[in-house]
Amino acid sequence: MGDWELRPASTADVEAVAELRAVVLRADLERLGRYDEQRVRQRLRDGFAPAYTWVVEVDGAFAGCVALRPDADAHWLEHFYLAPRLQGSGIGTAVLRELLDRCDRLGTPVRLNVLRGSPARRLYERHGFTVDTEDAVDVFMVRAPGTITAETRTASM
Template sequence: MGRGSGPRRPGEWVLRPAEPADVEQIAELRAVVMRPDLERLGRFDEHRVRQRLRDSFSPEYTSVIVVDDAFAGSVTLRPAVDGSWLEHFYLAPDLQGRGIGSAVLRTLLARLDAAGEFVRLNVLRDSAARRLYERLGFTVEAQDPIDVYLVRPPNPGRPASPTGGASTGHRS
Protein backbone atom coordinates (compact mmCIF):
# COMPACT_ATOMS: atom_id res chain seq x y z
CA MET A 1 0.00 0.00 0.00
CA GLY A 2 1.98 2.99 1.16
CA ARG A 3 5.24 3.30 -0.66
CA GLY A 4 7.36 4.62 2.18
CA SER A 5 7.84 8.11 3.48
CA GLY A 6 10.58 9.07 1.02
CA PRO A 7 10.08 10.39 -2.49
CA ARG A 8 7.89 8.27 -4.72
CA ARG A 9 8.58 7.30 -8.29
CA PRO A 10 6.13 8.53 -10.96
CA GLY A 11 3.09 6.30 -11.19
CA GLU A 12 3.36 4.96 -7.64
CA TRP A 13 0.17 4.89 -5.65
CA VAL A 14 -0.90 5.24 -2.06
CA LEU A 15 -4.22 4.87 -0.27
CA ARG A 16 -5.49 7.54 2.07
CA PRO A 17 -8.64 7.48 4.19
CA ALA A 18 -11.59 9.08 2.46
CA GLU A 19 -13.19 12.20 3.86
CA PRO A 20 -16.81 13.30 3.48
CA ALA A 21 -15.64 16.01 1.04
CA ASP A 22 -14.41 13.30 -1.39
CA VAL A 23 -17.94 12.20 -2.26
CA GLU A 24 -18.46 14.45 -5.31
CA GLN A 25 -15.10 13.61 -6.89
CA ILE A 26 -15.76 9.89 -6.44
CA ALA A 27 -19.34 10.26 -7.75
CA GLU A 28 -18.03 11.99 -10.87
CA LEU A 29 -15.39 9.30 -11.45
CA ARG A 30 -18.07 6.63 -11.02
CA ALA A 31 -20.15 8.25 -13.73
CA VAL A 32 -17.21 8.37 -16.15
CA VAL A 33 -15.99 4.84 -15.47
CA MET A 34 -19.38 3.13 -15.47
CA ARG A 35 -20.93 5.01 -18.39
CA PRO A 36 -19.86 2.61 -21.19
CA ASP A 37 -21.14 -0.50 -19.39
CA LEU A 38 -24.34 1.18 -18.22
CA GLU A 39 -25.03 2.50 -21.73
CA ARG A 40 -24.41 -0.99 -23.17
CA LEU A 41 -27.00 -2.33 -20.72
CA GLY A 42 -29.44 0.51 -21.49
CA ARG A 43 -29.27 1.74 -17.88
CA PHE A 44 -27.21 4.94 -17.92
CA ASP A 45 -28.84 7.90 -16.19
CA GLU A 46 -26.71 11.04 -15.61
CA HIS A 47 -28.26 11.79 -12.23
CA ARG A 48 -28.83 8.28 -10.90
CA VAL A 49 -25.25 7.08 -11.50
CA ARG A 50 -23.94 9.83 -9.24
CA GLN A 51 -26.76 9.72 -6.68
CA ARG A 52 -26.32 5.99 -6.03
CA LEU A 53 -22.74 6.71 -4.94
CA ARG A 54 -23.80 9.65 -2.78
CA ASP A 55 -26.51 7.54 -1.11
CA SER A 56 -24.13 4.69 -0.21
CA PHE A 57 -20.91 6.61 0.44
CA SER A 58 -19.24 5.56 3.70
CA PRO A 59 -16.02 7.49 4.22
CA GLU A 60 -15.16 5.32 7.23
CA TYR A 61 -14.78 2.27 4.94
CA THR A 62 -13.49 4.04 1.83
CA SER A 63 -9.97 4.77 0.68
CA VAL A 64 -8.93 7.23 -1.98
CA ILE A 65 -6.31 6.04 -4.44
CA VAL A 66 -3.66 8.72 -4.97
CA VAL A 67 -1.18 8.56 -7.87
CA ASP A 68 1.51 11.22 -8.29
CA ASP A 69 -0.11 13.22 -5.47
CA ALA A 70 -3.42 13.44 -7.36
CA PHE A 71 -6.84 11.82 -6.91
CA ALA A 72 -6.89 8.66 -9.03
CA GLY A 73 -9.75 6.56 -7.71
CA SER A 74 -11.48 4.95 -4.77
CA VAL A 75 -12.25 1.64 -3.15
CA THR A 76 -14.60 0.69 -0.33
CA LEU A 77 -14.35 -2.37 1.93
CA ARG A 78 -17.60 -2.58 3.85
CA PRO A 79 -17.89 -5.10 6.72
CA ALA A 80 -20.33 -7.97 6.16
CA VAL A 81 -21.48 -10.95 8.21
CA ASP A 82 -18.79 -13.34 6.95
CA GLY A 83 -16.20 -10.97 5.52
CA SER A 84 -16.31 -7.78 3.48
CA TRP A 85 -18.00 -6.30 0.44
CA LEU A 86 -15.68 -4.62 -2.04
CA GLU A 87 -17.52 -1.65 -3.54
CA HIS A 88 -16.90 1.56 -5.44
CA PHE A 89 -13.57 0.41 -6.86
CA TYR A 90 -12.93 3.00 -9.56
CA LEU A 91 -9.72 4.08 -11.23
CA ALA A 92 -9.34 7.04 -13.58
CA PRO A 93 -9.51 5.82 -17.20
CA ASP A 94 -6.09 7.26 -18.09
CA LEU A 95 -4.53 5.11 -15.32
CA GLN A 96 -6.26 1.85 -16.23
CA GLY A 97 -4.17 -0.90 -17.79
CA ARG A 98 -0.99 0.12 -15.94
CA GLY A 99 -1.23 -2.41 -13.11
CA ILE A 100 -2.37 0.09 -10.50
CA GLY A 101 -5.82 -1.44 -10.01
CA SER A 102 -4.33 -4.93 -9.73
CA ALA A 103 -1.77 -3.73 -7.18
CA VAL A 104 -4.40 -1.95 -5.07
CA LEU A 105 -6.66 -4.99 -5.16
CA ARG A 106 -3.83 -7.41 -4.30
CA THR A 107 -2.92 -5.24 -1.29
CA LEU A 108 -6.51 -5.24 -0.01
CA LEU A 109 -6.91 -8.97 -0.63
CA ALA A 110 -3.71 -9.71 1.31
CA ARG A 111 -5.24 -7.90 4.31
CA LEU A 112 -8.47 -9.85 4.00
CA ASP A 113 -6.56 -13.14 3.62
CA ALA A 114 -4.57 -12.37 6.79
CA ALA A 115 -7.85 -11.77 8.63
CA GLY A 116 -9.38 -14.96 7.18
CA GLU A 117 -12.19 -13.01 5.52
CA PHE A 118 -14.30 -13.77 2.49
CA VAL A 119 -14.79 -10.87 0.11
CA ARG A 120 -17.76 -10.33 -2.16
CA LEU A 121 -18.53 -7.85 -4.90
CA ASN A 122 -20.82 -7.35 -7.81
CA VAL A 123 -19.86 -6.29 -11.29
CA LEU A 124 -22.01 -5.36 -14.26
CA ARG A 125 -22.61 -8.20 -16.68
CA ASP A 126 -19.91 -8.40 -19.40
CA SER A 127 -17.77 -5.76 -17.71
CA ALA A 128 -14.05 -5.99 -18.47
CA ALA A 129 -13.38 -5.61 -14.72
CA ARG A 130 -14.67 -9.13 -14.17
CA ARG A 131 -11.51 -10.58 -15.75
CA LEU A 132 -9.35 -8.81 -13.14
CA TYR A 133 -11.44 -10.17 -10.29
CA GLU A 134 -11.41 -13.71 -11.66
CA ARG A 135 -7.61 -13.60 -12.12
CA LEU A 136 -7.34 -12.80 -8.42
CA GLY A 137 -9.46 -15.73 -7.25
CA PHE A 138 -13.07 -14.52 -7.41
CA THR A 139 -15.72 -16.93 -8.67
CA VAL A 140 -19.37 -16.44 -9.63
CA GLU A 141 -21.76 -16.85 -6.72
CA ALA A 142 -24.94 -15.61 -8.46
CA GLN A 143 -26.07 -13.45 -11.36
CA ASP A 144 -29.08 -11.63 -12.69
CA PRO A 145 -29.72 -9.82 -15.98
CA ILE A 146 -27.63 -6.82 -14.87
CA ASP A 147 -25.12 -7.92 -12.22
CA VAL A 148 -22.74 -10.79 -11.57
CA TYR A 149 -22.02 -11.46 -7.90
CA LEU A 150 -18.54 -12.76 -7.16
CA VAL A 151 -16.98 -14.22 -4.03
CA ARG A 152 -13.39 -14.93 -3.02
CA PRO A 153 -12.47 -17.06 -0.02
CA PRO A 154 -9.45 -16.14 2.05
CA ASN A 155 -6.30 -17.61 0.49
CA PRO A 156 -8.05 -18.96 -2.65
CA GLY A 157 -6.93 -22.42 -3.60
CA ARG A 158 -7.07 -23.62 0.02
CA PRO A 159 -10.31 -24.98 1.51
CA ALA A 160 -12.18 -22.50 3.67
CA SER A 161 -15.54 -22.28 5.39
CA PRO A 162 -17.93 -19.50 4.29
CA THR A 163 -18.23 -18.50 7.95
CA GLY A 164 -14.49 -18.75 8.54
CA GLY A 165 -13.86 -15.13 9.40
CA ALA A 166 -15.94 -12.53 11.10
CA SER A 167 -15.37 -9.06 9.84
CA THR A 168 -13.24 -6.84 11.97
CA GLY A 169 -14.27 -3.69 10.14
CA HIS A 170 -10.82 -2.98 8.76
CA ARG A 171 -10.27 0.37 7.18
CA SER A 172 -8.97 0.37 3.69
Protein backbone atom coordinates (compact mmCIF):
# COMPACT_ATOMS: atom_id res chain seq x y z
CA MET A 1 0.00 0.00 0.00
CA GLY A 2 1.41 3.39 -1.01
CA ASP A 3 1.20 6.52 1.06
CA TRP A 4 -2.35 7.80 0.83
CA GLU A 5 -4.21 10.81 2.11
CA LEU A 6 -7.62 12.41 1.88
CA ARG A 7 -7.92 16.00 0.77
CA PRO A 8 -11.09 18.06 0.45
CA ALA A 9 -12.54 17.94 -3.06
CA SER A 10 -13.17 21.03 -5.14
CA THR A 11 -15.33 21.69 -8.17
CA ALA A 12 -12.17 21.24 -10.27
CA ASP A 13 -12.18 17.52 -9.35
CA VAL A 14 -15.57 16.72 -10.89
CA GLU A 15 -14.35 15.50 -14.29
CA ALA A 16 -11.64 13.24 -12.86
CA VAL A 17 -14.18 11.75 -10.47
CA ALA A 18 -16.81 11.34 -13.21
CA GLU A 19 -14.29 9.54 -15.41
CA LEU A 20 -13.19 7.25 -12.57
CA ARG A 21 -16.84 6.44 -11.80
CA ALA A 22 -17.39 5.40 -15.42
CA VAL A 23 -14.37 3.09 -15.33
CA VAL A 24 -15.11 1.55 -11.91
CA LEU A 25 -18.84 0.97 -12.43
CA ARG A 26 -18.74 -0.15 -16.05
CA ALA A 27 -18.57 -3.94 -15.54
CA ASP A 28 -21.33 -3.98 -12.91
CA LEU A 29 -23.59 -1.64 -14.88
CA GLU A 30 -23.07 -3.66 -18.06
CA ARG A 31 -23.89 -6.88 -16.17
CA LEU A 32 -27.11 -5.23 -14.96
CA GLY A 33 -27.91 -3.92 -18.47
CA ARG A 34 -27.69 -0.32 -17.20
CA TYR A 35 -24.44 1.07 -18.66
CA ASP A 36 -24.76 4.31 -20.61
CA GLU A 37 -21.47 6.06 -21.34
CA GLN A 38 -22.86 9.59 -20.94
CA ARG A 39 -25.35 8.92 -18.14
CA VAL A 40 -22.79 7.30 -15.83
CA ARG A 41 -20.71 10.48 -15.93
CA GLN A 42 -23.63 12.94 -15.89
CA ARG A 43 -25.20 11.37 -12.78
CA LEU A 44 -21.94 12.05 -10.93
CA ARG A 45 -21.76 15.62 -12.22
CA ASP A 46 -25.38 16.25 -11.20
CA GLY A 47 -24.85 14.95 -7.66
CA PHE A 48 -21.28 16.10 -6.99
CA ALA A 49 -21.10 17.98 -3.70
CA PRO A 50 -17.51 19.04 -3.01
CA ALA A 51 -18.40 20.13 0.55
CA TYR A 52 -18.95 16.46 1.50
CA THR A 53 -16.38 14.85 -0.80
CA TRP A 54 -12.73 13.94 -0.39
CA VAL A 55 -10.22 13.00 -3.01
CA VAL A 56 -8.00 10.01 -2.29
CA GLU A 57 -4.41 10.66 -3.29
CA VAL A 58 -1.76 7.97 -3.38
CA ASP A 59 1.84 9.09 -3.51
CA GLY A 60 0.51 12.60 -4.29
CA ALA A 61 -1.59 11.59 -7.31
CA PHE A 62 -5.37 11.33 -7.80
CA ALA A 63 -6.46 7.77 -6.99
CA GLY A 64 -10.11 7.97 -5.99
CA CYS A 65 -12.80 9.74 -4.06
CA VAL A 66 -15.43 9.27 -1.39
CA ALA A 67 -18.32 11.36 -0.09
CA LEU A 68 -19.92 11.33 3.34
CA ARG A 69 -23.15 13.32 3.13
CA PRO A 70 -25.14 14.13 6.29
CA ASP A 71 -28.85 13.33 6.24
CA ALA A 72 -31.62 13.46 8.84
CA ASP A 73 -30.81 10.20 10.65
CA ALA A 74 -27.45 9.10 9.23
CA HIS A 75 -24.53 9.90 6.97
CA TRP A 76 -24.61 8.54 3.41
CA LEU A 77 -21.38 7.03 2.11
CA GLU A 78 -21.43 7.86 -1.60
CA HIS A 79 -19.18 7.97 -4.64
CA PHE A 80 -16.56 5.68 -3.14
CA TYR A 81 -14.35 4.90 -6.11
CA LEU A 82 -10.74 3.76 -6.17
CA ALA A 83 -8.60 3.36 -9.29
CA PRO A 84 -8.72 -0.30 -10.41
CA ARG A 85 -4.94 -0.68 -10.10
CA LEU A 86 -5.25 0.09 -6.37
CA GLN A 87 -8.27 -2.07 -5.56
CA GLY A 88 -7.30 -4.88 -3.22
CA SER A 89 -4.26 -2.98 -1.92
CA GLY A 90 -5.79 -2.10 1.46
CA ILE A 91 -6.25 1.59 0.65
CA GLY A 92 -10.03 1.32 0.30
CA THR A 93 -10.23 -0.48 3.64
CA ALA A 94 -8.11 2.19 5.31
CA VAL A 95 -10.18 5.03 3.85
CA LEU A 96 -13.43 3.36 4.85
CA ARG A 97 -12.15 2.68 8.36
CA GLU A 98 -11.18 6.34 8.80
CA LEU A 99 -14.62 7.57 7.73
CA LEU A 100 -16.45 5.01 9.87
CA ASP A 101 -14.33 6.01 12.88
CA ARG A 102 -15.46 9.62 12.38
CA CYS A 103 -19.11 8.56 12.31
CA ASP A 104 -18.64 6.28 15.34
CA ARG A 105 -17.26 9.20 17.35
CA LEU A 106 -20.40 11.17 16.44
CA GLY A 107 -22.69 8.22 17.17
CA THR A 108 -24.05 8.41 13.62
CA PRO A 109 -25.26 5.45 11.54
CA VAL A 110 -23.91 5.19 8.00
CA ARG A 111 -26.01 4.24 4.97
CA LEU A 112 -24.95 3.38 1.44
CA ASN A 113 -26.12 1.64 -1.66
CA VAL A 114 -24.08 -0.73 -3.76
CA LEU A 115 -24.94 -2.29 -7.11
CA ARG A 116 -26.31 -5.83 -6.92
CA GLY A 117 -23.52 -8.33 -7.47
CA SER A 118 -20.75 -5.80 -6.88
CA PRO A 119 -17.65 -7.19 -5.17
CA ALA A 120 -17.59 -3.96 -3.08
CA ARG A 121 -20.45 -5.40 -1.02
CA ARG A 122 -18.00 -7.78 0.68
CA LEU A 123 -15.89 -4.80 1.83
CA TYR A 124 -18.94 -3.17 3.38
CA GLU A 125 -20.10 -6.37 5.05
CA ARG A 126 -16.63 -6.85 6.61
CA HIS A 127 -17.09 -3.41 8.18
CA GLY A 128 -20.44 -4.18 9.75
CA PHE A 129 -22.90 -3.05 7.08
CA THR A 130 -26.07 -5.11 6.78
CA VAL A 131 -28.76 -5.15 4.12
CA ASP A 132 -31.63 -2.78 4.81
CA THR A 133 -33.54 -3.11 1.52
CA GLU A 134 -32.82 -3.95 -2.09
CA ASP A 135 -34.33 -3.52 -5.51
CA ALA A 136 -33.52 -4.82 -8.99
CA VAL A 137 -30.36 -2.69 -9.23
CA ASP A 138 -29.23 -1.57 -5.77
CA VAL A 139 -28.64 -3.07 -2.34
CA PHE A 140 -29.18 -0.50 0.42
CA MET A 141 -27.07 -1.13 3.50
CA VAL A 142 -26.75 0.41 6.95
CA ARG A 143 -24.17 0.27 9.73
CA ALA A 144 -24.90 1.20 13.33
CA PRO A 145 -22.30 3.37 15.09
CA GLY A 146 -19.63 1.43 16.94
CA THR A 147 -20.33 -1.85 15.16
CA ILE A 148 -17.61 -4.31 16.12
CA THR A 149 -16.51 -6.55 13.27
CA ALA A 150 -13.69 -8.99 12.66
CA GLU A 151 -12.06 -6.19 10.65
CA THR A 152 -12.13 -3.72 13.54
CA ARG A 153 -11.04 -6.36 16.08
CA THR A 154 -8.02 -7.26 13.90
CA ALA A 155 -7.10 -3.59 13.45
CA SER A 156 -7.10 -2.95 17.20
CA MET A 157 -4.80 -5.88 18.04
